[in-house]
Amino acid sequence: MLKFIALFFSYFLWLNAFSWASNLSHLVNEFEYRDDTTKENKAKQLHPNSHINIFLPSIPYSYIAKSTNAGLIRSYDNEQGWVYDLAKSHKRVDEFTYIFELRKNLKFQNGTDFSIDDAIYNLNFFKKNPFLYTNIDKIDFEVYKLDETHLKIILKQPYEMFLTDLARVYFYTKEYIEKYNPIGEETGTANRAAGAFGMGPYIIKSGYARGDRHTDKIELEANPFYWNKEYPKIRYITVYTQLSIKQAMDDITKFEGKLDLAPIPFNKKLDVITSKYAKLIVSKSTDNITIFFNLINGNKKLLNKDVRIALNQALNRKNLLKFVYKNEGKISPFTASINYKVVEEIAKEESIKEDIFSKQKLNSLLNGLILEVFTQDRFLFLLKGIEYQLKEYGVKFNYKITSSEKDIYKQLLTTSSNKNRQKWDLLIWENDDWYYQNPWTVFFIYENNSVWSTIPPDPIMQSYIDKFFITKTNSDEYKKVVKNILLRARAKAYTLRVPSPNKIIAVNKEVIFKPYQGGIIPLWEIEISNDHWSIRKDKHYPDKLKRPIKPKRYTHD
Numbered sequence: 001m002l003k004f005i006a007l008f009f010s011y012f013l014w015l016n017a018f019s020w021a022s023n024l025s026h027l028v029n030e031f032e033y034r035d036d037t038t039k040e041n042k043a044k045q046l047h048p049n050s051h052i053n054i055f056l057p058s059i060p061y062s063y064i065a066k067s068t069n070a071g072l073i074r075s076y077d078n079e080q081g082w083v084y085d086l087a088k089s090h091k092r093v094d095e096f097t098y099i100f101e102l103r104k105n106l107k108f109q110n111g112t113d114f115s116i117d118d119a120i121y122n123l124n125f126f127k128k129n130p131f132l133y134t135n136i137d138k139i140d141f142e143v144y145k146l147d148e149t150h151l152k153i154i155l156k157q158p159y160e161m162f163l164t165d166l167a168r169v170y171f172y173t174k175e176y177i178e179k180y181n182p183i184g185e186e187t188g189t190a191n192r193a194a195g196a197f198g199m200g201p202y203i204i205k206s207g208y209a210r211g212d213r214h215t216d217k218i219e220l221e222a223n224p225f226y227w228n229k230e231y232p233k234i235r236y237i238t239v240y241t242q243l244s245i246k247q248a249m250d251d252i253t254k255f256e257g258k259l260d261l262a263p264i265p266f267n268k269k270l271d272v273i274t275s276k277y278a279k280l281i282v283s284k285s286t287d288n289i290t291i292f293f294n295l296i297n298g299n300k301k302l303l304n305k306d307v308r309i310a311l312n313q314a315l316n317r318k319n320l321l322k323f324v325y326k327n328e329g330k331i332s333p334f335t336a337s338i339n340y341k342v343v344e345e346i347a348k349e350e351s352i353k354e355d356i357f358s359k360q361k362l363n364s365l366l367n368g369l370i371l372e373v374f375t376q377d378r379f380l381f382l383l384k385g386i387e388y389q390l391k392e393y394g395v396k397f398n399y400k401i402t403s404s405e406k407d408i409y410k411q412l413l414t415t416s417s418n419k420n421r422q423k424w425d426l427l428i429w430e431n432d433d434w435y436y437q438n439p440w441t442v443f444f445i446y447e448n449n450s451v452w453s454t455i456p457p458d459p460i461m462q463s464y465i466d467k468f469f470i471t472k473t474n475s476d477e478y479k480k481v482v483k484n485i486l487l488r489a490r491a492k493a494y495t496l497r498v499p500s501p502n503k504i505i506a507v508n509k510e511v512i513f514k515p516y517q518g519g520i521i522p523l524w525e526i527e528i529s530n531d532h533w534s535i536r537k538d539k540h541y542p543d544k545l546k547r548p549i550k551p552k553r554y555t556h557d
Contacts, residue, residue: 187211308493367394
């Protein structure tokens with residue numbers, strides 16, 4: 001009897017969720033919205049009191065590095081994935097040789113002059129101490145000074161990801177390099193301390209962020225010597241890295257001045273729309289949600305490929321998308337986002353050949369399976385939706401929950417060496433597209449001998465990855481090698497696949513912000529209106545401005 005009551009109650013809750021989800025769009029359309037007038041009421045650039053507070057729960061080290069550092073080129077929201085930064089032009093002479101022309105009158109954040117010699121010094125330092133998440137650490141190259149504005153880089157072997165890597169090679173003062181020795185790591189950032197050491201649009205005034213190590217708060221101030229005088233727009237930015245999702249939602253929806261920008265779970269959209277102080281921004285995205293299987297020291301049942309396939313086949317992704325994602329995303333046949341152009345093309349052209357297990361087979365493989373789940377609190381809504389579906393087949397989740405991504409890194413990055421202290425079978429990570437418009441963001445978790453990998457060595461997959469590094473993008477051969485990686489990862493069921501997410505962001509009503517499709521939050525482009533709390537003369541936020549603003553959607557098409 002008790003079992004029947006429990007099942008009935010669960011069914012009632014699920015029906016209620018169906019009803020709530022189907023009525024959400026209707027409720028949203030029924031609001032009496034006001035116009036978003038921020039663009040017509042912009043504050044002047046770098047108003048002396050201008051200040052915003054933001055929450056970065058995922059890869060804060062990467063987002064902050066892109067806003068405080070500069071190199072020859074920088075990642076950007078376009079098809080090639082980058083634009084010129086300290087360089088004004090370049091020429092690819094042949095397969096191995098690049099010539100860059102630097103801008104004139106460049107300065108470090110401390111006001112000292114930056115020369116071609118500083119660029120060469122930094123490139124040579126990076127060559128000896130590269131980051132460790134691509135193949136650049138195995139690629140030798142030489143750097144030559146041609147004149148006071150031109151340098152030449154000659155690779156000693158083919159490597160087609162060089163320009164994408166170069167967008168993450170940042171330049172620092174010699175004093176910073178000598179003092180902090182910012183050698184490359186798996187997370188790739190060299191922001192080891194606060195100070196005016198770099199050349200990006202913002203200076204770190206306090207705190208730091210380095211992947212598995214970061215302070216709870218990082219304070220940024222506009223760089224007065226940034227080469228592009230159009231940016232930045234706001235003088236001060238405070239970044240929070242470690243808030244519970246409840247606190248973040250309260251801070252941005254219930255109070256003014258505590259948070260101005262925060263990514264939010266899909267199920268919190270209505271909270272933002274009805275807020276007096278926040279508005280909702282939605283964007284098509286190449287970000288990914290990666291759910292790792294621990295095939296190193298996790299539940300031994302997961303070593304059975306059929307069990308992993310069964311877990312994937314047991315998921316109803318259409319229902320996940322509708323009722324858990326609130327339709328904020330797309331179904332992908334792969335772990336990699338369907339919004340990568342090459343992945344979308346392959347998904348349309350390729351017929352997935354896979355044996356479909358019967359319900360009886362799924363039950364025989366999954367019934368009684370208990371999985372230890374390690375997650376940030378912000379993903380509980382998704383995991384609960386997955387758990388609900390898998391319960392039908394007798395799967396149970398035990399949760400270990402944290403509010404900090406650095407806790408996730410501490411376990412994820414030590415599992416390959418069997419040194420993780422937290423037992424886990426499933427681990428979820430918001431794998432934002434930090435590499436930008438390139439599915440390497442997902443592929444790197446399949447690489448042999450990588451700390452990011454939680455699968456056994458796979459020589460066939462490694463051969464595909466080796467080919468990926470040296471294949472020209474936008475070529476037929478590139479699409480072929482990408483297809484091989486995607487199909488191999490799916491056939492081996494190396495991850496638990498979920499739909500590709502949109503970006504869902506809560507933003508202060510008086511903030512002007514357009515998200516990038518990939519893993520960049522362009523802090524230097526953000527603006528505020530004259531009614532923003534940091535510069536508003538009247539301390540009271542006018543009641544007429546507290547009315548809902550219709551959610552803004554960016555398709556990037």
